[in-house]
Amino acid sequence: MLPSRHVSRRTLLVAGLATMTVPAMSSCSGTGGGARRPVTPPDDFSTPLAVPPLDEGTMVSPGVREFALTAREGTHDMGTGVATPTWGFNGDHLGPTLRARSGETVRVRVTNDLPEETTVHWHGMHLPAVMDGGPHQMIEPGGTWEPVWTIDQPAASLWYHPHPHGATEEHVYRGLAGMFWIDPDEGPDTRLPHRYGVDDVPVVVQDKRLDDDGELDLDDQGLEIGLLGDRVLANGTWGGHVEASTELLRLRLLNGSTARTYGLGFSDDRDFDVVATDGGLLERPVATTRVRLSPGERAEVVVRLAPAERVRLVSYGAELGDVVIPSVFGADDVIDVLEIRARDRLEPSPPVPEVLTSIERLDPSAADARREWELEGREINGQGMDMDRVDATVTAGALEQWTVRSRNPYPHNFHVHDVQFRVVAVDGAPPPPLLAGLKDTVYLEPHVSYDLLMRFGDHADPEHPYMFHCHLLLHEDDGMMGQFVVVDDGDAADLSGHEGH
Ligand SMILES: [Cu+2]
The missing domain is CATH 2.60.40.420 (Cupredoxins -  blue copper proteins)
Structure with missing residues (x-):
C-alpha cells in the first residue's frame, strides 16, 4: 500500500x-x-502576486450552488524562468478559491484528468463522510465524482486538496490545493x-x-x-x-x-x-x-x-x-x-470590531466519551492506518474529548475531519489565544498533551469513515492516520461494503 x-x-x-x-x-x-x-x-519582489481566480459557482436553483473542478497536468514558472511540470485544478497550478454561503447546498462536479487516481477532500468542512473526499472516495483517471452537501457551519477559510492514501504528499506538492471560503448566510462580512x-x-x-x-x-x-x-x-x-x-x-x-x-x-x-x-x-x-x-x-x-x-x-x-x-x-x-x-x-477602512463573534462554550465535564491518541513514529496508539479498521465509533451528536500527544522529538500535528474542535487545555493549562477559537488542525509540541473538545455532527453513516491524522503529509502517507465512524446511538460501524477493498 x-x-x-x-x-x-x-x-x-x-x-x-x-x-x-x-x-x-x-x-x-x-x-x-x-x-x-x-x-x-x-532577488526582488517585482512580480505581482498571483491571486487564485475567484469561483462563486453557479446558482442552479435557490440556495443550490454548483461548482466544477478538474484536476489536470500543466506547467508553472516557480520564479526560475523554467516551465516546471505541475498539477492544478482548472488550471496549471493550484486551484480557484471556491466561495459559498453558510446554509447553501453545494454540489461540486470533480473530474480527474490526471494520469492516476486521486481524491478531493474538503478540509475543515462538516459534511457526510461519503462526501468527505478521503481515501475511500477515489476518482479514477478520466472519472468524475459529484459530492453534494449543505453547509452547516459559520463563515471560515477552508481549503481543498487530494487525500489518496499513500500519495497525498506528492499530489499536494505537485500543486493540487485551493481555498474554499464560506461566507455568512447573508453574504460577506462587511465589518472586515x-x-x-x-x-x-x-x-x-x-x-x-x-x-x-x-x-x-x-x-x-x-x-x-x-x-x-x-x-x-x-x-x-x-x-x-x-x-x-x-x-x-x-x-x-x-x-x-x-x-x-x-x-x-x-x-x-x-x-x-x-x-x-x-x-x-x-x-x-x-x-x-x-x-x-x-x-x-x-x-x-x-x-x-x-x-x-x-x-x-x-x-x-x-x-x-x-x-x-x-x-x-x-x-x-x-x-x-x-x-x-x-x-x-x-x-480608509472601518476599524476591526472589538467583538467578532461568540463561540458556543463546551463543557469538558459534559463529554460523552474520552479518547487518547498518542502519535509516535508513523503510528497512532501503536497502529498504522488500516482502511478496513475502525479506530473510533462515535455517536452522532456526541460531545467527545480527545487527548492527543506526540511522543517524538520532531514535528507532528493533528487534524480531525468533519468537525471543528476547541483546544480546551494544553498540558492542563488554558490554551493560548490563537488556539482558543475553532480549529481543525493543531500543531503538537513534542510531549505536550492537547485536550480537544468536539461536538460530532448529525451525519450518521455506519459504512463510511472519516479520517484523523498527522497533517505532515509524509507521515499521513506512511500511515499516521486512523478512522472514525459516526453512527446513530446504539448502532455499530460496518465497513464491509465500502469501496477500496
Ligand atoms: Cu507527523
Whole structure:
C-alpha cells in the first residue's frame, strides 16, 4: 500500500530518533552530501502576486450552488524562468478559491484528468463522510465524482486538496490545493475587509525545491518530516508583491506546505490582528507579532498600512517546542514570503470590531466519551492506518474529548475531519489565544498533551469513515492516520461494503 520510496530508510530514521542518535541527525544539517540546501531568498519582489481566480459557482436553483473542478497536468514558472511540470485544478497550478454561503447546498462536479487516481477532500468542512473526499472516495483517471452537501457551519477559510492514501504528499506538492471560503448566510462580512483580491487576499504558502532540470524535486532527502523546500511561494509566486489600496489589508493565510511549519510576521515586527483561525472568526481579534501555522492550518490576519510604505510578510521560522535540532526542520529559516506595497493614498477602512463573534462554550465535564491518541513514529496508539479498521465509533451528536500527544522529538500535528474542535487545555493549562477559537488542525509540541473538545455532527453513516491524522503529509502517507465512524446511538460501524477493498 505504501510507496516503496518511503519505507526502508524511513524505518531506519525513526529507529535512530527513537534512541536519540543526535549525531546522525546533525549530519542532515551539515554541509556534506545530502545536506539540506539553505532557503533561497527572492532577488526582488517585482512580480505581482498571483491571486487564485475567484469561483462563486453557479446558482442552479435557490440556495443550490454548483461548482466544477478538474484536476489536470500543466506547467508553472516557480520564479526560475523554467516551465516546471505541475498539477492544478482548472488550471496549471493550484486551484480557484471556491466561495459559498453558510446554509447553501453545494454540489461540486470533480473530474480527474490526471494520469492516476486521486481524491478531493474538503478540509475543515462538516459534511457526510461519503462526501468527505478521503481515501475511500477515489476518482479514477478520466472519472468524475459529484459530492453534494449543505453547509452547516459559520463563515471560515477552508481549503481543498487530494487525500489518496499513500500519495497525498506528492499530489499536494505537485500543486493540487485551493481555498474554499464560506461566507455568512447573508453574504460577506462587511465589518472586515472583504473585497476579493483587493483588501481580502488569499495567501497559500508553500515551499518547493526544484532539481537541476527545473522539475519539482520529490526526494525528501531522508528528512524525518518529508519534503522541505528551499524556496517559499505565495499562491505559486516566488517574490511576489501585492499592491494595497486600503488602510487595512486582510490576508487569509493557508499553510499549504507538506511539512514546513511557519512563524509568520512582518519585516518590521509590527503588530497585526488575527481575526480568524481554521474554523472561523475568533471571538475577539488577537493582536500579535507572530502566528505559527503548521501544515493545513489557516489564520486570517488584518494588517494596518501607512501610505506609500513597503513591508514584507516574513516567516521567522517557527517555535516547534522540544524538537531535537530544530534547524533540521526549517525552524531557523527566515524567509520573505511576499511584499506589500501601499499606494500613496489609501482608502480608509472601518476599524476591526472589538467583538467578532461568540463561540458556543463546551463543557469538558459534559463529554460523552474520552479518547487518547498518542502519535509516535508513523503510528497512532501503536497502529498504522488500516482502511478496513475502525479506530473510533462515535455517536452522532456526541460531545467527545480527545487527548492527543506526540511522543517524538520532531514535528507532528493533528487534524480531525468533519468537525471543528476547541483546544480546551494544553498540558492542563488554558490554551493560548490563537488556539482558543475553532480549529481543525493543531500543531503538537513534542510531549505536550492537547485536550480537544468536539461536538460530532448529525451525519450518521455506519459504512463510511472519516479520517484523523498527522497533517505532515509524509507521515499521513506512511500511515499516521486512523478512522472514525459516526453512527446513530446504539448502532455499530460496518465497513464491509465500502469501496477500496
Ligand atoms: Cu507527523
